[in-house]
Every structure is written in structure tokens, then in C-alpha cells.
Amino acid sequence: MNEAVEDGVGERHHPPRYAASITPSPSFRHSSPPDRDSHSGPGGWTLPRTAPDIRGMSGAKGDENGFPRSSGRESCATGLGSATMWRVISTFLERVFEAFVKWANRCLPLYQPGVWNDADGVQYNNNCYNYGCDMPTETYAQPGRAQGIILGAAIMNCPDVTNGAVADGLVRVNCDQGCGCSECHHQVAMAIWPNEDYHWYRRDRDGRWSHKMGWSPATNLDSSGNIITDPRTADRGPYIVFCGCFCVNKSKITIN
């Protein structure tokens, strides 16, 4: 169930959810803390913390306390060394992975409504398309206009608005597959109020979606006041036709 969370100004930091398949897998987690009497390693093997008591064992030759005389190469010491090495490798790999995730996420926009909701030039001169593309041109951008395509009320439908967006350089993508990390881009989605208007959403770094209706403030809430986790299932009011998802590489698109 979605939460009703008061929208606010400032960054929200959440673990990334949609950076393709970039999610730390359990295998990269540290092993669970050792229990009191044994030392765990991957694969489920354990090492006793204390040497076995061999006193009374036939043929055993141990010291006065019953511990086997050590040559310095006992399996306990060797096992501990392997466990330590495994932890080092595991930690290294986890840090490499986290650095990669951070690098991949650098292109995902942050949800920072304060930047867009200035009650001034940025808010009032940029619409849903500007916000979705994360490009405040202050021209109330229209899909395709930068390429000479003019949308009219009669052609407020998925194919025509999509045509304009693709002409601007947006790339269609499967919503569930997302944009991946091969390029520096983020995911957006478009819906239509047939013969009336269009609307755009964008996916932010925190994995949630946000939008900006015309010159009104940007928000991450849908029309029911719920956080948008998927524009396909969000309350979109009369924008009942969902047209699909796109990838936006800001260095490769032109909007106006």
C-alpha cells in the first residue's frame, strides 16, 4: 500500500531501486557474525574456536592440558586465515559494486522540488515535459517543437505525442526493463487525456516517480495523494491512456 507522505523541499535519499539490475546481491553481504563457539564461513563450514580435547584419546600425544602439540600449521590457524581473506575479498568486491552503482546512478535525477517550485521563472515557465526531461528551458516545451512538429488539440493521442518526443531524441523502452546503464539517461513515462492533453512523469534516483502539472509545483504524489511508485497504476485523473516509457539522455535530446 502506498503511503501518503507530505511533499517537501529537499533531497530524498533512498536506496536505488531501478538502476537496471544494479542491486547488491546477498552474496556480497558480510557473513553473519560468528556465534560464540564457532566461526562461520561461506558454504556453511565452521571452525571450532577452541582445539579439541584429545586427552584420553588412543595414540594422542598432547601437552599437559590435553591440547595436541602444534606444528604451527594446524587447520584452525589455516581456516582462520582463509576466513579473513574471504572477508577482505568480500568487502573489496562490495565496495567496488557500490562504487559502480553510485557511478551508474549519477545520471538519475534527484527529487528536488525546491529547485523547480521557486514560484518564479523556473516553476511558471516549465511544464511536465520540461520536468520529465529534467531540462528547464523556460519555453514550456512541447514534444517535437524543436524539430518543427506542432501538436494540436485534435492530435492529443499516443502516436502523435510519441512521434514528437522521439523526434526530440527520446527513446522508447519497456517500462519494466528500464533504461539500463549503458548510457547516461533516466526513464520517463507519458499518459494522454484523449484529445485534450498529455502528461509526463519521470523516475528519480530514489526509485520513485514525480511530475509537474503545467506551471503548478512539482510533486511526487498522484491525484489521490499517494507516492507514485509506478505511473501505470497511479491515479492519473482523466489522463487515462498510458502511452509508455522512454529513456532521456539529456546530452542527446533537444526540447523547446
Added chain:
Amino acid sequence: MASDVPAGTVIMVEVGVFSGRANPRIEVRGEDARAFAMALKAARTEEVRHSLPPPKLGEFYGFLIRVPRPLAGEFDLSMEVTVHFGIITERVERGIRQWRDRSGLEQQLIERAYSQGHGDVLEKRGVRRTVPPP
């Protein structure tokens, strides 16, 4: 002494109805623009701090009044003022200021929108004029 308003002076008012498309506009020209600017200034009597509800897709989300610089300077107005839910909002140097619309400015704008042919988009969003057409 009142200044003469150049004939080309236009206060442009956007009717907040669309998300993507350009919004319909109301034009207030010449002396009418001056009178409107005076009315806007006079409407700022009761200052409030009001958190407006977030807009919902498909609903009317207010009027955006764009005041040309000469008139904004003469009447000490912001160049962009919004009116919605009976609240007038202006951007000032360090934030916003809000006033309760006691003078019926919003309703006047609704009437203007209807009279300038934008009644259909407002009607579709449940915004009706209170004064019946002649």
C-alpha cells in the same frame, strides 16, 4: 498623476488547465490593464500564510498573472502573481507572500476567461461562472 498606459501594454493571464499543452490566455489591454493592476494591488489587504493543496491532474489549478514591468513597477507588484483557492500569491525577494482574495479577483478572472472563449475548458473542469451570460 496617473501615467498614460501605452496602448500595447498587455497583462497576460494564463488559465491553469493543461499539464503539457500551452494554457489558454486572457489578455487585459491598455487602460483596462492599468485598472486591473490597480485592482490587484488593492486586493492585497489581508496577508495570510496558506499552504495550497497540491493540484490534481485534470483539474483547474489557478490563474497566472504576468504583469509587464512598467505596471509592476508603478504598482509595486511582482511580475508573476498567481490566484487560486481565493489566495493571491506573489514571489518576493525571500520567498512568497500571500493574501486572501477579498475583492473577488479570482471570480473576475473566471468571468473574463468565459467571455474570451475559454469557458469550455473551465466547464470541463467544474469551474463555473457565477454571473450568468447576458
